[in-house]
Amino acid sequence: DSGVTQTPKHLITATGQRVTLRCSPRSGDLSVYWYQQSLDQGLQFLIQYYNGEERAKGNILERFSAQQFPDLHSELNLSSLELGDSALYFCASSGNRGLGTDTQYFGPGTRLTVL
């Protein structure tokens, strides 16, 4: 158990819909990262938040947005969903701000299926 929690575990929705994925970081961690893992694109870094502020941006689509709240939990919002958005979405957290230097602890993931 990494200490990172993600809800829901599974999500099934239809094309065109909007969903929100939630992540609670490990106690004391200030950074939250979001990743997408799909069969064709592999593991892709989406975005990082550090202490409430966006810190680094990866391959995140404009239809996707994220935020980190004062209690440090984070939400990833996916809108106008397409079939290709079906994937595992992971959240990770770390103590500091280093995207490549901090040890990231991954949550168990949310499996999104778009029908």
Add this chain to the structure above:
Amino acid sequence: GQQLNQSPQSMFIQEGEDVSMNCTSSSIFNTWLWYKQDPGEGPVLLIALYKAGELTSNGRLTAQFGTTRKDSFLNISASIPSDVGIYFCAGHAISNFGNEKLTFGTGTRLTIIP
């Protein structure tokens, strides 16, 4: 999105054998990371490398940061059943403008044959 070339794509070995896998890129990275992912779980960091030529061990695992900064290698010695899983490399780079990118490899699936 971009992915790093990781090989082999899959490996079938017997318990006790040594394993080697590598990751190559056309661009330079400042940090190389190696992760392991078990079925149904998120990746777990195994080794981090911060300097070209660096060789780092973690138990039976040894990883190297290639001298060109465009590749990295992971070796596992005397494999055991719990080594089964998917191994990912990841490269971290910072551009001159301060933009950061973190790119993952395509993964190597390790299976141990009884």
